[in-house]
Amino acid sequence: MTKPLIYALLLSILMVAAPHADHLPLWVAALCVALLLWRAYLTRSGGTLPTRWLLTAITLAGAGGILIEFHTLFGREAGVTLLILLTALKFMELRSSRDAMVLIYLACFIVITNFLYSQSIPTALYMLATLLVIVTTWVQLNGQTIALGPRLKIAGTLLLQAIPLTLVLFVLFPRVQGPLWGLPQDAFASSGLSDDMAPGSISRLSLSEEVAFRVVYASAPPRREQMYWRGPVLWLFDGRTWTQGRGARTGAPQFDKLSQPIDYSVTLEPHNKRWLFALEMPDRLSVPARLTDDFQLLRRDALKERLRYEARSHLAYRANPHEAEAQLQRALQLPRGLNPRALELAQRWRTEGTNDAAVVRAALDHFNREDFRYTLEPPLLASSNSIDEFLFETREGFCEHYAGSFVFLMRAAHIPARVVTGYQGGEYNEVGGYYIVRQSDAHAWAEVWLSGQGWVRIDPTAAIAPTRIERNLAAAVPNTAALPFMARSAPQWLRDLRLNWDAVANRWNQWVLGYNSELQFAFLTRLGMEDITWQKLALNMTFALGLVVAGFALYMLRHLFAQQPDKMQTAWLKVCRKLAKAGLPRAPHEGAQDYAARIAAARPDLAENIRDLAARYNALRYGGKHDEAMLREFQRRATTFKT
Amino acid sequence: MLSALRQRFNTWLFRPKIEHGTVTLTQRRIFILPTRQGLAMAMLLALMLLGDINYNLSLGYVLTFLLAMMAVMSMLHAFRNLAHLEVRAGRADAVFCGEAARFMLHFRNPGALARYQLVLRHENGSTVTFNAPAQQDSEVAFPLPATRRGWLQPGRLTLYTEFPLGLFHAWSYLHFDMRCLVYPKPVDEATLPPGDAPDGTGRRSVAGDDDFAGLRVYTAGDALPRIAWKAYARERGLQVKQFSIQIGEELWLDFAAAPEPDTEGKLAHMTRWVLDAEAQGLRYGLKLPDGELPPGDGQPHRDECLRRLALFGTGEPR
Numbered sequence: 001m002t003k004p005l006i007y008a009l010l011l012s013i014l015m016v017a018a019p020h021a022d023h024l025p026l027w028v029a030a031l032c033v034a035l036l037l038w039r040a041y042l043t044r045s046g047g048t049l050p051t052r053w054l055l056t057a058i059t060l061a062g063a064g065g066i067l068i069e070f071h072t073l074f075g076r077e078a079g080v081t082l083l084i085l086l087t088a089l090k091f092m093e094l095r096s097s098r099d100a101m102v103l104i105y106l107a108c109f110i111v112i113t114n115f116l117y118s119q120s121i122p123t124a125l126y127m128l129a130t131l132l133v134i135v136t137t138w139v140q141l142n143g144q145t146i147a148l149g150p151r152l153k154i155a156g157t158l159l160l161q162a163i164p165l166t167l168v169l170f171v172l173f174p175r176v177q178g179p180l181w182g183l184p185q186d187a188f189a190s191s192g193l194s195d196d197m198a199p200g201s202i203s204r205l206s207l208s209e210e211v212a213f214r215v216v217y218a219s220a221p222p223r224r225e226q227m228y229w230r231g232p233v234l235w236l237f238d239g240r241t242w243t244q245g246r247g248a249r250t251g252a253p254q255f256d257k258l259s260q261p262i263d264y265s266v267t268l269e270p271h272n273k274r275w276l277f278a279l280e281m282p283d284r285l286s287v288p289a290r291l292t293d294d295f296q297l298l299r300r301d302a303l304k305e306r307l308r309y310e311a312r313s314h315l316a317y318r319a320n321p322h323e324a325e326a327q328l329q330r331a332l333q334l335p336r337g338l339n340p341r342a343l344e345l346a347q348r349w350r351t352e353g354t355n356d357a358a359v360v361r362a363a364l365d366h367f368n369r370e371d372f373r374y375t376l377e378p379p380l381l382a383s384s385n386s387i388d389e390f391l392f393e394t395r396e397g398f399c400e401h402y403a404g405s406f407v408f409l410m411r412a413a414h415i416p417a418r419v420v421t422g423y424q425g426g427e428y429n430e431v432g433g434y435y436i437v438r439q440s441d442a443h444a445w446a447e448v449w450l451s452g453q454g455w456v457r458i459d460p461t462a463a464i465a466p467t468r469i470e471r472n473l474a475a476a477v478p479n480t481a482a483l484p485f486m487a488r489s490a491p492q493w494l495r496d497l498r499l500n501w502d503a504v505a506n507r508w509n510q511w512v513l514g515y516n517s518e519l520q521f522a523f524l525t526r527l528g529m530e531d532i533t534w535q536k537l538a539l540n541m542t543f544a545l546g547l548v549v550a551g552f553a554l555y556m557l558r559h560l561f562a563q564q565p566d567k568m569q570t571a572w573l574k575v576c577r578k579l580a581k582a583g584l585p586r587a588p589h590e591g592a593q594d595y596a597a598r599i600a601a602a603r604p605d606l607a608e609n610i611r612d613l614a615a616r617y618n619a620l621r622y623g624g625k626h627d628e629a630m631l632r633e634f635q636r637r638a639t640t641f642k643t
Numbered sequence: 644m645l646s647a648l649r650q651r652f653n654t655w656l657f658r659p660k661i662e663h664g665t666v667t668l669t670q671r672r673i674f675i676l677p678t679r680q681g682l683a684m685a686m687l688l689a690l691m692l693l694g695d696i697n698y699n700l701s702l703g704y705v706l707t708f709l710l711a712m713m714a715v716m717s718m719l720h721a722f723r724n725l726a727h728l729e730v731r732a733g734r735a736d737a738v739f740c741g742e743a744a745r746f747m748l749h750f751r752n753p754g755a756l757a758r759y760q761l762v763l764r765h766e767n768g769s770t771v772t773f774n775a776p777a778q779q780d781s782e783v784a785f786p787l788p789a790t791r792r793g794w795l796q797p798g799r800l801t802l803y804t805e806f807p808l809g810l811f812h813a814w815s816y817l818h819f820d821m822r823c824l825v826y827p828k829p830v831d832e833a834t835l836p837p838g839d840a841p842d843g844t845g846r847r848s849v850a851g852d853d854d855f856a857g858l859r860v861y862t863a864g865d866a867l868p869r870i871a872w873k874a875y876a877r878e879r880g881l882q883v884k885q886f887s888i889q890i891g892e893e894l895w896l897d898f899a900a901a902p903e904p905d906t907e908g909k910l911a912h913m914t915r916w917v918l919d920a921e922a923q924g925l926r927y928g929l930k931l932p933d934g935e936l937p938p939g940d941g942q943p944h945r946d947e948c949l950r951r952l953a954l955f956g957t958g959e960p961r
Contacts, residue, residue, distance in 0.1 A: 101680055101809070105687050108710060112691055115702045124702055131706070135713065135808075142809045143760045145774070150757065154807050158720070162712035169708040176696050305699045513701040549715060556723050557670075588664060 001095065002144050006043045008137040009103050010036055010091070015130045016110040017084050023117065025069050028081050031062065032088040039091045055092055062089070080113045100141050107134050119513050121505060132159055165548055171524075172541035174534035175517040192271040192439055193421050195232050198241040199386065202421070203376050203398035206473060208439035211269055212423055213277060214506055215435040218263035222279070224425055225469045226315050228445065228457065229277040229437065231422035233294040239335040240386055242404060242419050251324075253293045255281050255454070259316035267308045267510065274298045277422060277437075279313035280457065286310035293327070294418070295319060295455075306514050321454035323416075331416030331449060339387040339408065346412030356450050359413045363406060364463045371395055372402075374465035399468075402460040403444040416449040420457070425472055432503035440473055568631055571638035572617050575610075582643035592617045606643065613637060661820050665731045665751075668802075672815045673725050675718060681810035684714055717808040724758050724804045725813050728775065733782065735823035737949070739914075743786040744795050744823040750781045760806040763817075765797060789825040792910070793957045796822045826949045827907070829915040835923075836900055836916070858882040893938040894920055894927040896948075910952050917952070921945040931955060 014036065021029055042049065062085045063073065070078035087106045094100060111127050111134075135155040140146070192212055194201065213229075221227075236245030261283060268276060276289055276297040287309040289297045320327075334343075345366075346359075353359040378397045381389050387405045390397055397405075403419050410417035424443035426435035445459040462469045511519075524532055529540075576586045576595075584602060586595045596614035600607035616634045620627070666672075677685070688711050695703035733747030750773075752758050758775040763785050775781050789795050803814035858871055861881035871882045896916045901909035913929070920927040921940065928938035929948050936951055 101683075105683070108687070108706075109691070111706055112694060112700065112703050115700045115706070116698060119700065119702045124705075127702070127706065131709065138809075139807045142806050146759055150759075154720070158713045158716050158807065159709070161716045162709050165712035165715070166705060166708040169712065170705060173704070173708070512705075515701055516699070549719070552716065553719055556719055557726055 001097070001100070003043050005100065005137070005140055005144055006094065007040070008133075008140055009094070009100060010040055012107045012130070012134045012137050013087055013091070013103065013110075015133055016107050016114070017087070019114050019117070019123070019126070020080060020084060020110075023077070024081055024084065025066075027065065028062070028085055032084055035088040035092060039094070049095070050092055052093075055089060058092075059086070059089055076116055080116070083110060083113065097141055104134060104138050104141065121508050128159075132156065135159060161552055165545060168544045168548060169541065170515070171520070172537055172544060174537040174541075175515070175520050177517050192269075192273070193231050193442060195234075195273070196241050196243045197234055197400050197404065197419060197421055197444060199378070199381050199390075199397070199401055199404070202400045202442050202444055203378070205442040206376065206398070206440045210439045211502075212271070212437045212439050212441065213266050213268040214432075215267075215426060215437065216265050216433065217435075218265075221428075221435070222262060222315055224471070225462075226279075227425050227435075228280045228420075228443075228459075229423040230280045230282070230295060230297075230420060231275055231277055232420075233292075233296055233447075234419040234421065235294075235330050236333060237335060237404070237408065239338045239384060242407075245330065245333075251293065253291055253295055253320055254322075255295075255314075255320065256318040257283070257314040257316075258318060259314050261312045261314055263310065263312050265308060265310045267306060267506070267514075268303065270303050270305050270307070272302050272304060274300075274302055276303075276307075276309065278311045279315065281317045281319060282311055282313050284312040293320070305516070306509055308510070308514065318453060319455040320449075321452060323449055323454070328416045328449060331418050332411050332414065334408070334411050339385045341385075341388045342391055342405070342408060343412045345391070346409045349409075350413040353413075356415045356448070359415060360410070360448060360450075360458060363409050363413075364458070364460060367402065367406075367460055367463045372397070372464050374398070374402075374461065374468065399461045400444045402464060403446050406446045406458065406460040410446070410448050418447050418455075420445050420447055424459075424469060427472070427499075429499045429502055429506075431500050432506050434506065436502055568617070568620050568634065571635045572613075575613055575638050575641050578641060578643050579610075592621075603643075609637075609641060613641065661818050663820055665729050666817065666819075668725050668728045668730070668815050670722075670726065673722060673813055674815070675722055675811055675813040678805060678810060678812045681714070681812075684710075684810055688714075714808065714810050718811045718813075720807050721804055721811040721813040723756075724761070724806050725802065725815055727754060728752060728758060728761075728802075730802070730817055732819035732821045735821060737824035737826060737946070737953075738789050739826045740789055740792050740828035742789055744789045744825065745784040745786050746797050746821050746823060748783045748785060748800075748817075748819075750775045750783060752777055752779060752781070754778070758804075761802060761804050764801045764803065766799065787823075789823070792825050792827040792907075792953045794822045794954075795825050824950060824953055826953045827910040827914045829918055830908075830911045831915075833912050833915040833919065835894065835919055835925075836896065858884055894925050895930055895938070896920065896927055897930040898932055899930070906956065910955060914949065914952055917945060917948045 017032065024032075041047070063082065066078055066081050066085070067073055070081070072078050073082055083106070087103065087110065090099065090103055090106065094103065107130075111130060114123065114127060132152075132155060135158060136148075136151050139151045139155050143151070192210075193205070232244060234242035234244055236243045262279065264279070266277065276285070276287075276299060278285070278297055281295055282291065282297060285291075285297065287299075287307065289299050292298055349359045349362045353362055373396045375396050376398060378401060379394045381394065383389050387408045390401050391405055391409075407417040407419050421442070421444045423437045423441045424445075425441050426437040428435055443461070445457060445461065447455045447457055449455050459469060515523075521532055524537075529536075572592070579586070579599060582603075584599055590598070592614040596610045599610045613634070616630070616637070620630060620634055688707055691703065691707040691710075694700070695707055729751040731749040731751075733749050735744055735746045738744050748763070750761075752775040755777050757777045760772060761775060762770050762772045763783065764770045765785070765787060767787075769787070771783060771785050773781065773783050785797065785800065787795065787797055797819075799816050799818040801814050802817055803812060805812050858874060859882065861870065861883050865883045869883050871884050874880075874882045896913055898909055898913065901912040901916075903909045903912055917927065917929075921942075921944075924940065926938045926940045927948070929936040929951055931951060933955070936948060939947075
């Protein structure tokens with residue numbers, strides 16, 4: 001183990017583990033860095049490695065710590081943490097080249113675990129660079145005397161040669177739809193909407209610039225204020241948090257279509273939840289999903305990979321005008337004895353209003369007239385009467401405050417109502433021709449059931465901050481708010497750059513990350529492949545790989561073929577072989593002339609022929625000019641020569 | 644039965660035969676198989692692929708395929724590391740029993756790329772690792788312990804490489820007609836048998852080339868460089884310089900006179916005699932049961948004596 005090799009291994013592990021730094025527990029990250037520094041110090045000073053029992057103690061303590069931290073040693077977070085800790089510990093017993101090989105394999109494996117967290121283009125490029133460092137170290141392990149330059153060249157050559165082969169494999173390798181076994185719950189990050197709503201839950205989300213989904217409209221896009229992407233519908237209120245509650249089974253939802261349909265396709269980022277998003281109200285969907293009686297689109301399983309689907313919606317509709325009584329009762333549920341002032345206010349509207357629509361108008365007017373403010377940083381609502389506290393004291397809130405208190409007021413006035421969460425709006429990307437809906441577009445609104453009209457969408461936020469709906473969040477909140485930098489007033493060139501980048505990322509997502517069995521099928525069919533089976537794919541793949549490898553082999557080993565003996569030499573050797581079979585082999589030092597003389601003496605019957613052949617051979621070989629006819633004659637005579 | 648079949652298979656596949664001259668490692672002579680590390684790598688890749696499928700990691704697929712294809716390409720690189728290398732057996736200087744014989748092998752790398760981490764291995768497990776720079780000759784000494792007098796033949800050597808990733812083992816067999824003469828190991832000390840020297844020192848003067856001994860008159864046939872041109876210039880006639888050397892008395896080293904009871908012991912004793920006699924500048928001859936070697940001196944004579952001792956009783960022609 002030379003010192004440079006140990007440093008190279010340290011660098012490799014450091015590079016692969018670095019992206020994990022932000023999700024490792026702090027103490028594990030610190031311990032790993034300490035171990036690596038210790039190893040570097042020992043290498044520099046030439047000290048001896050720690051004893052086995054000390055390492056065992058550290059290992060057990062570390063594993064115990066991870067067990068306490070995560071309550072398990074398996075699953076994504078705990079598994080990755082353990083893997084990195086064990087890798088750092090492996091350094092402390094790095095003695096033989098076999099240990100070094102184990103570290104190289106571990107490094108390769110850690111690269112893969114990084115992809116559990118991010119598969120973006122920068123991650124891919126970084127990992128390619130890391131791989132180059134790993135392979136260079138790998139070459140160093142097998143040839144410690146080789147200088148860095150040639151080592152880097154060999155590693156780079158290997159990597160570059162592997163790239164076209166990888167491309168072939170990536171396209172043709174028969175894809176299996178995972179998962180093969182049950183995945184641990186934390187296998188995928190979940191971001192985005194959750195299935196409950198409390199004050200602060202959506203405003204927190206709106207700080208995130210992450211993409212929720214991207215939309216391409218088949219024809220003209222709808223107006224912005226119509227872009228309501230329906231997500232979870234919340235029925236049950238416990239005084240603080242809205243949840244979905246347990247629904248009464250009422251059968252299929254139904255709605256009357258009152259407008260032309262609008263077609264679009266959605267590429268949804270994995271959010272580890274079951275619901276899909278569609279414009280209100282969805283009519284048709286290209287992937288299997290259930291439309292619940294409150295118009296949510298639900299898959300059978302949580303979404304763990306990016307999903308693209310086509311959908312058709314009707315923007316004007318009459319939803320469930322004959323709603324079941326049980327559902328209407330659910331839509332009137334209120335926590336008992338809370339928020340007396342709100343109840344009182346609603347009762348007053350009820351007695352004043354002529355019908356339900358008038359009460360709705362009164363509530364919206366109230367929000368509009370009174371001094372309500374739309375803000376990302378609302379004051380904390382501490383009391384158990386949170387609706388009262390918001391409506392009559394703080395009067396500052398985000399969309400979840402307005403939607404929640406509006407539904408509360410409606411229910412108090414005996415109008416069936418529910419909270420709908422989802423996304424509103426989106427940013428148009430001119431480069432890619434699609435809309436980007438980000439987490440910062442998360443929104444909550446209300447639905448009330450009006451006799452004869454069914455469920456009607458009411459967005460109280462629109463009454464307070466209409467710009468939020470017509471333009472975007474940045475226009476609706478003051479610039480000083482804790483909005484993401486980009487969402488605020490960034491210069492135009494920066495916005496363009498971001499949109500360009502998003503268009504590239506979208507392509508990457510669709511074609512590289514989303515390349516699954518379906519896309520493979522579609523792509524290969526478009527290339528002209530028919531009746532695609534995995535056997536056929538495997539056959540094609542093997543053939544294509546063989547072709548490329550053979551190409552490389554021919555190129556790399558061309559000198560092997562270039563130095564074949566020439567025709568003249570071949571013919572002469574044929575004569576020599578015939579004579580050797582007859583018991584007269586040519587001695588290595590013997591020239592053609594001497595050999596012929598010896599043969600002539602030993603076998604007078606061959607004398608004439610062999611002298612002729614030797615003379616011709618010498619003339620061709622040393623005559624100095626190339627004569628095709630002479631060569632052919634020589635070949636002919638050599639072939640017909642008999643002993 | 645099975646082992647006989649395997650033997651025949653190996654004979655057919657590897658064509659063991661002793662070779663002369665320059666051997667070029669063509670593709671027919673190079674064999675390649677994965678190493679244990681290569682098999683471990685295959686397991687790792689299978690594990691990675693399972694993970695990719697399960698977690699549906701597109702970039703995981705890319706990485707797995709990249710690594711797998713690098714492994715495949717490393718096979719070609721390992722092969723190329725040996726391919727078309729030219730090998731020639733060199734000399735192997737005689738050694739005494741107990742020393743290490745050094746077999747010289749000459750490698751010529753005609754290609755434009757350096758060959759790294761080539762390893763020569765003997766059946767006894769000893770190895771020598773070397774690099775062969777591009778378009779250069781390199782000389783490699785392969786040491787083998789000389790444990791018996793007589794001819795030492797290294798037998799078949801294996802030239803292998805696992806460069807660049809250690810996943811594949813590419814090898815070729817080299818079986819040259821190399822041999823190294825091993826002299827008997829001399830005993831530590833031995834008294835030379837008495838020689839028949841007239842002055843008791845064992846030395847007398849004869850005409851030779853070492854010391855200037857005077858001038859004599861030129862006779863036809865004397866070598867021109869020996870003519871004393873200075874004397875001729877002084878008009879003292881054509882004279883020739885005379886030299887003389889001291890030479891040892893004729894000493895017979897007799898097999899029967901060696902005190903040891905056994906043949907090997909006697910040979911070891913005689914070896915010491917030869918070395919001492921040569922060191923003292925004596926003229927000495929050998930008397931062995933299978934013949935005599937007339938007295939002489941100088942390096943060639945010493946080597947011839949040692950050779951006779953080394954090969955005594957081995958059936959090797961004298």
